[in-house]
Structure formats: C-alpha cells, structure tokens
Amino acid sequence: MSAEEGASTTAEVERALAELVRATGAHIGVVYLLKPEDQTVRMAFVTGVSQRIAMPWSQVALAATVPVAEAARGRPVWVANHAELARRFPRTALALPYHVAMSAVPLASGGTRWGALLQMWPATHAPDLSDQETWAIDDGASRISGLLLRAMQEGHPLRPTELRTVSPPLARHAEPGAELTERFPEGTCALDLDGRITFLTKHAVDLLGSSREGLLGARLWEALPWLNDPGYENSYLGALFSRLPASFTALRPPDRWLAFHLYPDATGISVRITPCEAPRDDVDPVLMPTEEPARPGNLFRLLHLSSTLTDAVGVEDVTEAVTNQIMPVINAQALALVTADEGRLHVLGWRGFRGDIAAGFDRLPVTADTPVVRTILSGEPLFSTDGDELRRTSPSVRMDPDKSSFAYLPMFASGRTIGCCVLGYDRRHTFSLDERAVLTSLAGVIAQALERARLYDSKNQVALGLQAALLPQELPKIPSLQVVVRYLPATDGLDIGGDFYDLIRLDDTSAGAVIGDVQGHNVNAAALMGQVRTAVHAYASAGASPDEVLARTNRLLIDSCSTLFTSCLYAHLDLRDNRARLATAGHLPPILLHPDGHTEILDVPTGILLGVEPQPEYRTVDVSLPPGSVLAFYTDGLVEVPGIDLGRSIDELAAQLGEGDPRSLESLSETLVRCAERTRQSFRGGDDIALLLIKSERE
Template identity: 40%
Template sequence: MQRPAPGAHADCVTARPDSGPATDAMARVLARTCVDAVQAVGGFAGGIYLRSGAEGPLLLAVVSGLPGRLFRPWWRMHVNRPYPVAEAYRSGQSVHLPDAEVSMRRFPQLMAGLPFPFGSLYEPVMAGPERFGVLFVLRPATPGVPVDAADRERLRTAADGLAEELAARAGAGEPVSWTGDPVGVPPPDTAQGAREALERLTLAVLSVDREGRIRYVNRSAAALLGLGAPELRGRVLWQAVPWLGQPAYEDHFRGAFMSGEPVRFPARLGRQPDADWVAVELCPGADGVTVTIDAAEPPGYPPGSADRPGAGPGSAADRASALYRPVSLAIALTEAVTARQVSAVVTQELLPAFGGRQLAIYLLNERHLHLAWETGFPQGFLDRFDGVALDVRLPGVETLTTGRPMFFESMEHLASAYPGIPLDAHVGARAFLPLIASGRPVGSCILGFDAPRGFSPEERTVLTALAGLIAQALERAQRYDTEAALARGLQAALLPHRLPVRENVETVGRYLPGTQGMDVGGDWYDVVETADGLLALVIGDVQGHGVAAAATMGQLRSAVRAFTIGGGAPDEVVAGTNRLLIGLDPGQFASCCYVLLDPVSGRARAVRAGHPQPLLRHADGRAEVLDLPGGVVLGIDAGATYPVTELRLAPGAVLALYTDGLVEEAGVDIDLGVERLRAALAAAPPSPLTETADLLIGSAGGSADRPDDIALLLASRTGGRGAAP
C-alpha cells in the first residue's frame, strides 16, 4: 500500500474555539510536523506538547492517531513530573523507549497508567537555549532492540525544523505557547477493505479510525445499535454508542490503540440493568480498530458482586481502568516531600483520573480543620470553613470524625442532607473523604465535579483507598515540614546576622533556601576580622540537606572562625578544618573557598577546596572567572594540602564567591551557568553593592523548582592604597 505524501493531512485540523489566523497557522505547522514525524519513524500515533506559559505546565497541542477523549488525563504535563515528556523538556535531551520493559524501568508512573506494550520516542523542540515543547511518536514495541540511529536522526530533524519555524514566529512577536484542548489531526487515509463481504455477515462490524470516528458500519451493526449507517458514520464511537464509553471499557480501547493487540471483553448492550450481554472484540491495525459485537452469555461473577447481571446501570464501571489509579498515585506520592507537594500531586493525578474539577484538603490541628490546599473553588468561598472545630456539623468534619466517606450525586442531595450549608455556584457532585493514617486522623479531602454523577461501588472503594494513601503521605510530609522548620531555624541562627563594617572594603551576603522539597542545605558564608586588621572571606557548601547538614555547616563555620582568629595562614585554616570534619563525621564532605584580604593594600591570598571558581570584576567593568588551583573537598583526605594563590583587588574591583546552586541547572553544563553569572556581574551597575547582589541572585531566586540552596558573598574594595585621591 502506497503511503500518502508527507503532510497530506496537515490542514485537516479541528478548529479551536479561540482560533485566529496566527493560531490556525501555527496549528497547521504543528499538524504537518506531527504527521510527518509519525510516518518517518513508523509510528501509529504522535503529538506535540507546547509550553503554556513561563511557569505553567506543558499542554498537548496536537495529537494524531489516538482518540483524544481516551487520553484526557495526559493532556496536561507538569514539567517536574517523572514522565518522559517532562524529562525531555527539562533536560533538553532525547528520550527513547523501545519497549514496555525499558519504559517500566525508567518511567514506572507512565506504565502504571498505560500498561500496554508499545514503544515511544520523545524529542525536545528547542532553538538554542529556548525550549518550546516536545515532539513525541508512539509506535509498536521492539523488545530488546534499541531505537536505531536513523530513526533518532529523523525525529531530531523533524523537531529541529519545527523549532526553526516556532523561533521565527516568536521573533516576529507571535506568542509561541498553547492554551485550551488539543487539536485532533486525522492520520493519512488507507484502503477501505471488502465491504460486500462484511455486509453479508450476521456479526456486527464497525470500523473506527485512529481518532475514534466511525468510518464503516455493516447492516448487522446498524440493526443491533438501532441506528442507520448514515447516522453513525463520522461520529465518535463513544458519542454514537454511549454504553461503550463507560470508564471500565475505556481501558480496553486504550490497550487496543496503544498495543496493536486484539482485545475481547464482555459488555452490556445498553445501560439498563436488564440489558443483554454481548462480547466486544477490538482488532487494531495501522489505520484504526475494527469493532465486532456478538451475543454472549453473562460473565460469571461471584454471589453479591455489584457487576452481576441486573446489578444496576453503570455498575461495571471502572474495574479495569481503576486498577492502575492507586498504583499511579502511590508512585507519585513517594516523590512528594512537603504537604504542598502532596496536595499538588493529588491535583495532578487524582482529579483527571475521576474527571474532578475541584479539590480541597483540610488538615487537623488542635481539634480544628484548617484549609491547606484548594483548587477550582470560587475565590474566598472556602474561607468560611477554615479553622472549623470538630463539633460543627459539616460533611468535611463528619467524614473525619466518623471515618466514613460521604458521596453526594448532586448539590441538591448535599443541601438536603445538610440544610443551610453554604453552596457555591457549581451544580455537580461532591465526595468527602476522611484522611486517616494508621488509625490517626490527619484531615479531610473534598472532591468536586462540574456535573451531577453517580459513584459506582468500585469508585467508592478506590477513592477510599486513595484517601488512605494521601493521609499517609500528608502525615509523612508534616513530619518532614517540622524537621525542615527546625533546620531552617538552626541555619538562620548559624548564618551571620550582619557582616563587619570596615574602611576601604564593603561586603554583602545573600542566602536563599532551595524550593524543591523546601529542604535546608548546608551552604554558608562568613566574613571574619583578624587581630592584624585583615578580613577572611569564606563560603562553603556541605553535602546533603536537613538538620544534619545545617549542624555540620555550623561546626565548620565555627572551626574556620577559630582557626582564622588564631592567626592561621589560609592554607592552614582550610587544612585544619578538613581534619576537623573528618574527625567529626567520617563520610561527610564539604567544599570551601577562603580568601584573606588586606583592605588597605588590596592584597589577597586565596585557597580553594573543591569549590566553584570565584569571579572578579575589575574597576573598568571587565569580569573574569579566576583560575585558582585547589585541593580536594573537605572530609576526604586527612593529609590533603591546599595551594595558596596571590591576588590583588584594585580599588573599584568586586570579588564574587558563590555556591553551585547559583549556577547549576538540570540538563545544562555548569560552565554555561558560570558564564551567565560572569556576564551578569560585568553588566551590573558599579554601585551600590547590595543592588549587584540582588541582581545576581534574582534570576535563580525566582525559580519555583530550585533543588539546591544558594549562598553569595560579594566584596568590593572602596579605598586604600592605589585609590584615586
């Protein structure tokens, strides 16, 4: 069968509600790239994620070869999540997963949600340092056979071509980002098959393309479904045949579209409790899925099962797809450290899985429930419930005090059970879940839905189990937050509250804790006065985070001060601190940079122990990275020696000492970070020094996902010998 020309279907894109000439033109560019990339590497589906803003998640912009409805939980991708799309975007590196085994090993959370045999390739769309998004292709798995170099190059070429076009649009002032839902791109057309033979079959047969639209219906299928073929053709299968759209069946369709293997399952022919049972078989191919429906005996269920024939409409829902929800959420919760991170994971993982739109988490403290997290509710609506006591009659309170989850299929049901309770403008359902960990009450969780809906027994069971996982994660996070608060207090007490004020020299220090995990590290700085009028400028970084790192930092700072005040030479101070650390805590190590400065002459002697090279800005504005020979980090070798480098700071010069958190970025060479810092120092105004410090630390300080803490120490020579009169 001959393949269509590349890009042949790139213009057949679904219109967006917010479309305009620029938006539609960009959608066509994305569609053409997506279709061409899928064909180039032998895929069956693909898509493109684009950034949604400076700090927002990646949004699926176009998708080809997959029904968008079935993959709604993956439309939004937060860049810090452990998924291949996010890793490709964060790191700027390709991700190639040839089969399910490799995918499970590297990205277990992805496979928990899509447990099917398939291969996938992810390519960042970048123009220089600017990242626009990620191009991905799904294709049949190749167990044991890695993705070959030719396919890698083809996908890289496609991503580079798209990056050039997007960069040109950005250069012309057009916004290169995405909002709203993804655009569906029809895959290339293929042959239809022998229709005459299918019309003679008594078996009901439907042909569904890779967007989920019905392309062919034989007479038996039209008769079984009670609709004519013209009414069915062109419609999305789950809209035309709603009983096939139950969550329990969605996972079967996902498996067929992703794995390429046939799937067979029992289903009710309709939503009524007395509807007949049928056997549905899905036979996937390159151009779509053939659906056959045949009569079947009722499946065998144990006595009392909610899924037995006659158990009620929708009672079979969620069994297959719900199995992976606890697994997916549990994996995500293991990575969440703080209570805020736990709440964010619940928002990202739990709400999409159940179609929820609103979430509120209350935590128990001294017999009162306090609002810890909310999303989707009208601004200020939940404030009236913040701090309520446990004797108040509210569903969020009673679900915790009784330990019993509460489900309301509509706001009318909620208002009837709790007359007079304040209600927001939404008319949907509500679920109130107790957060109890090992028998200890932690808080309560509220899920809100935009429309009325029922909760099947399976959904109730799964939500209750998930509430237990959330409670355990929150309890762990509260313990962590307590330790982090202790470490922050310890570190605040150990860092200098003010620096010495001396003639001929000005010093400014800055410290920022990390925001990823909100953990406190062991970065420190200090300025120590000696008896003979010199100033020791010190900066260091202890390995690790938490109370232990902060305590070690305090001990090292005290040791450096003691050795300095005692009159030790720079190399003796660092060597003595090294031996002290080995004696205090074998296995712990730290980096350090020590500069002993004479404010009058500007003469300085510097020692470096595994620490980033300092920067020096000259009075004329030139800035350079100093090349100081150094010794190993502290805590490794008790006999280590540390060479001394002679420097001179001319009047007007600025010396910058910093820790690696200021220049490190995931997936980026640290030398690039050092160069950015050097250029920023050169471009900074000559005074005041406080503004220079704020400028240098500002870009890193604004990041909401900074894994390490940052310390910065600036010293400027303002006078002394050699200064202009």
C-alpha cells in the first residue's frame, strides 16, 4: 500500500469525524486509538480545539477510571453534565472542570477493539441523547471502525503516533465588518481555537495598554504580563470547552480594573473588554459565578493540591493532606471526613469543628436523620448557605453554632458512597454552580484516595503480620548467653522482606545462631524465608555442623526449584570452651567486639549463595569467643548505602560497635539501628534491617 493510499485513509477518518460532529451538533470530537503495547489509548484525531489545548488529555491508561478508557474497554459512557461527571469520574471532572456533556463510545470491528470516540456538547444539552444523535453516533463509530479495519487489512494500520487536527468551519465574516466594531465604546478582539488574537479594535489596544503589533497573533495571557496567571487562561478554556459565555476581571497595573466577557462558537471566541470597579474584599475567591469578579489561579492551586492525594499512602496520610493542604485553598474553616461501615459512621479526622460536635458524628447509626447520613444514602451533595435554616430543618442534629454555612459532599468510590466530607464556613457562603461541581469532584478524589489508603493499610497489616508470624516470637533463654535482636521491616504494601534470624538451643553447653536474607521483597520471598529458617533450625537441632547445615539447606532449595537465592550465616556456639564455629553462604561478615573494646571483622570463608548450585562447598572457621565479647550478625539493610563502598560501611559499623557500651546490649543495639535509620532516611533506602547481638558471659 502506497503512502498516498495511507494518507487517503487518514483523510477519510478526518472527514468522517467532521461529518459526525456536524450531524450530532457536538462542538468537540476526538478519536482515541488503542496502543496495546503500553496499555494506553492515545488521541489521534481531534476537532474543535487545537493540538496544544488537547495535549493534556492526549493519553490515558487503558485501566483508568475515565470515560475514554471505559469506552475503549467496551462500555459506552454518557455524561449529561459536570455534576454527574464529578460524581462518576471525579478525576476527569477535576482535570476537565468545564460545563460540558460528553459521550464516549467504543471503536470496534472485525473482533478488534481500536479505541474510543469522544464527543462534547455544552452542558445545556438535554439530559439524554436524542434518537437522531444516537443513530448518528452509532453510524459514525461504525464508519470510523470500518476505516480502521480496512487500513489494517490493507497493510497500513493507523497508529496514534501523531495527533492530527481536523479543521474547524471557515469564518463566516471577512475584514469589512471591522468598522462596525470600531464604533463601539468598549474594546473588542477575536481569539482562534488556540487562543491567539486574530483581530482587535483600537479601543481594545488602548484598554490593554499595548501595541497592535505586540498583540496580533499572540495569546492574551502570554503577551500581557498582568494576565500571566493560569486562571485567566482557564476562563478561555472554560468557554472553549463548554461553548458557554464566561467572564473574569483583572487588574491592569497600576490601578485599572478591566472586565473580560467571552462569547464562544465553533470558530473561536469573541472578547468584549470594558473598564470595571475593583472587586469587593468579601467576594469568595473560589470559582466565582461569571457575573462576579473572580480572583485567578485558585482552581489550579486546588488541582495541584489534589494531586498530593496521589502520594498519600495510608488513611492517616490522606486525612492529613486534606486538612493541612486542601482545606485552606477551598476557603473552608472546618472539615470532617466521615465514613460509613457496618451500619455506623466513623470520623477519620476533622479540623475547625468543635471537638464535641465532630465526636458526635462518630458511631452514629446510618438510620439517623442527619445531613451526613442523607448525603451518604442518596449520594447527592447538600449545600446549605443558611446554617440557621439547616438547624431548624434538622432540630435533632447537633451542629457547630459557630458555622454559618455547610457543605455535605458524598465520597463516591468503587461504585458506592463510602462516606461524606463535611465543610463548615465561619461566614455566610454562597456556593456557585462551578464551586459545587469542583467541591463534588474533589470529594470523589478524596474518596478514591481513601479507598486506596484503606486497601494499603489492610495490605500493610497483612504483610507485617506475615513477617511477624514467620520470625521467632521469642528467642530461647540460654545460660551464659545474653542475646538482643532488632528487626525493622521496610514493608510497603505487600513488599514483604526476606530477612530472618534465629537462636537455637542445642544442649546445655551449645547453641546455634543464624541470620540470612532471601532475595526479593514479596510473598514468595517471605515464604522461602520461613522455609530456610525452619530447615536451618531442623538441621542444626539434629547435630549437623555449620557447613553441613548450609549444604543441606541448599539441597532443599535446589530440590524445590526456587528461583530465589538466599544468603545465610550460621554459627555453632560452644559455651563450655568459649568458641564459635562459623560458615557463610554469601552473607555479610560478622563483627566481634572483644572485651578490651577493639573490634574485628571476622574473615569467614565465603560460600556461594543458597539455591544457586547443587553441590557447593561451604567451609568453617573457628574463632575464640572470650567472656564479655559480643558477636554481631546483621543484614545489608544496616550497612548498605547507595554510592558508598560496602566495605567502608562495614568498617563504620565496626567502629560504632566499638564505641558503644557492651554492658547493655539493648542500648548498644538501639544506637546501631538509630545510626542506620538516619542513613536510610537520608538516602531514601527501603531494605529491612535485622541485627542479632550475642554476648558470651561464661567465665
């Protein structure tokens, strides 16, 4: 198939998209194509907005909970307005905070899924698609899917490698209309679909305080430093995406306020510029109605702060992020996060409400007639500008008397309402439509973050519990030996570590000590760790020498066909003669603290890791263990530091051991672990730490 024929197919898809948009009356149309190798859907064709403006939405993960991804997975989506978008797809609503209705349908043919077809209308659209619109969408999706199938069959499948823009309709008027606009007392300019100025009157030039040459072909917020705030561009984007009028005010330095009124259509946006008065100090800065002067940037700060929830791990982190970072931006003076579990409410956290009021939510049955319960059961937000009226309608509910307005926002996740976010305001607060939509979206994002956090906390508890169960609950008390162990897991979700240790009573005058580290951080590593510890314990208890213990354990791993390797250090402690016989399978060398205070890094013949070769050779070494000496076993989490030689780190550990007080193994172990933790935090390390200190006391 020639390049010309491939270009012809591309042109046919562009034409089909343009004709579909005209048939449905949509003002934006997008074809997303599936990219199977990285499980994403990518924007391939767009009409109604420029490439630059479309780019933030040009790629989404196939598994994401967004309309386009759901359609690409085979499920059509219709969203009638932004409020519904905020409830069902809160992340999309925050990323696309404009008053639109949208349809997303699958593109599929010949048993192959190609991607998704997205269209947008103003939010003034009817609650449902008409029969004619439905037919046109089905026909257009079928037509585009057929073109994609044909392209594949002919050997030139269309790939989402380059975003192509389908041209908007031609402008309806030419330059001769300019004299008409010049007669108006206000300034007038025209912006194209990329926000660039294509026309402006002399009055507009004068009001903006610039030159015609400096403005034509530029974007207002780029050409004028005092309009260089994301909030002003967002007003343009709001009008562009919703095809509804919008307005904002801005201060032209030093003291001149201007009002900008935006009127969009399919070819661009007309802007009327008029002088106005300074905004009142009592105007709420969050997403003011279009008739009020809005302060720019708050929406974008809110979007930025909501992204902090993505980094929050546990429930406590989510609660802290909401109360400390998001609450101030939305200008609320009080906030409570309330969930519903097992028929009762549970308060996860609050700020700004009186303690007794917030505590009154806790353990309240979901049968109670309260705004919180009504919001959870209905899944619909409740906004009360007049707190006194709310108290009259709910006389049995205790409400903070210091708050004048309230918002009860459903926290919707996993197809259900999991709780309610309660906002309180010290002064009377009027909730605009835009603000209601954003707050509802934000509550949905909080809900999804909480759902992830609760899952993380649950998995983390399972991981820590599994680790604890696989390690000895208590070490045996052995005469003439003082033993202290420290174990610090670096667990993240189910990333379970494989460090292990044990102390084994052999008879009245001997004991065994072992430490090791299984490769990896997962359930398989933890399970193998349990097997290795059990095997070492069994072989040592049967009287095997250190080299035999390692050899037999290695054979067990080879026979089990494990793909994980294990380091292990085993010592047979002769308490009668004050000696130790050691063997190692690739583990870090032990350190001996002598009674006179000097330390020695013991040279144990290194054997190969367990589970690598069927018949490796492990050799032993005998060392003196005089009374008062301390033998230190440890894993790499205690000494490994990125960018620092391991030998140097072991030397530093030996020096720290020598500087400690051997009379108290507890304080000595705490000192060593504390130093390692500080290093790990500095270098963002994440490995487990295991430390076993053994002090000989027999004279």
